[in-house]
Amino acid sequence: MEAELWLDYDPAARQLPGTALGSATLRGRARADVTELHGAGVRCVRLPEPVRLCPDGPAESARALLLVREATSQGLVVIWTAVCEDGCAGRRLFHHLYPPEQVLGAADEVAAEWRARYFPSKCIFRRGPGFVEVRDRRFGTLELFTIDDPGHLDLVEALAEGVPAADVPPDVRRDFGEAALITEQAGRAWWLPLRVRRWPFPALTV
Known part of the structure; x- marks a missing residue:
């Protein structure tokens, strides 16, 4: 799985020279991968591919959600896009994870509520x-x-x-x-x- 990495949480700081670390391919266990990234100074991760939340999502989406969970646990910022077509996003099952920028296939208020009600350790x-x-x-x-x-x-x-x-x-x-x-x-x-x-x-x- 590809992920883009930065050394800072802040969007403005991420534009500074030397803050962007480029892309990495993550193939190991989610917890070990994120622990290694955090130890290397990574504080922001972007997943370029949309992540499906529904039960019929592919294995790659499940793997991505494990990474989002572990990154959230470590206090990293995660830039990602969710996809939901069966209403599961509105049931708040994943609302303890760092909020996605948007939830494709769901009403706009679903992503807005996710962001508004999110707090660490939910x-x-x-x-x-x-x-x-x-x-x-x-x-x-x-x-x-x-x-x-x-x-x-x-x-x-x-x-x-x-x-x-x-x-x-x-x-x-x-x-x-x-x-x-x-x-x-x-x-x-x-x-x-x-x-x-x-x-x-x-x-x-x-």
Whole structure:
């Protein structure tokens, strides 16, 4: 997957000599790729190809969404365009991700609301000894989930990079799906919440 890279968040600063790093081809795991970019000083990423949000999206779109999730988690600015033709963008499933510049196929207010209501750490998870806690504000009120069942816990890390949906046990697939903690694209299920790296606000706000 191709991505264009800059060393600064600010649009004006990105015009300065030496700030643009050109394009890179990302072929590894999403978390490792973004961690490496962040460590190299990258603070802005642009995905030149539109990213489809709908469940029938191709594997390349699912891969792009994993990168957007990891970049959002690292605090990077992401310049991207979403595509939605079945109304999924309006259901706020992805509204914890850095907002796209536009959502093709959706009403203008969908992208506007996404941008207006976005804040860092809107849907996050943290791992403790023997549990995972998810704090989710995508749908307005704070929803808390504590995952401590071994069968569910074992799949969280695998789902972070996506696994064949058919390989997810039916009870785990149902529970995570009903809680909107996973989505499925191109036959693969993947984890939606961001990995928390630091609290941007007091914990009770997040």
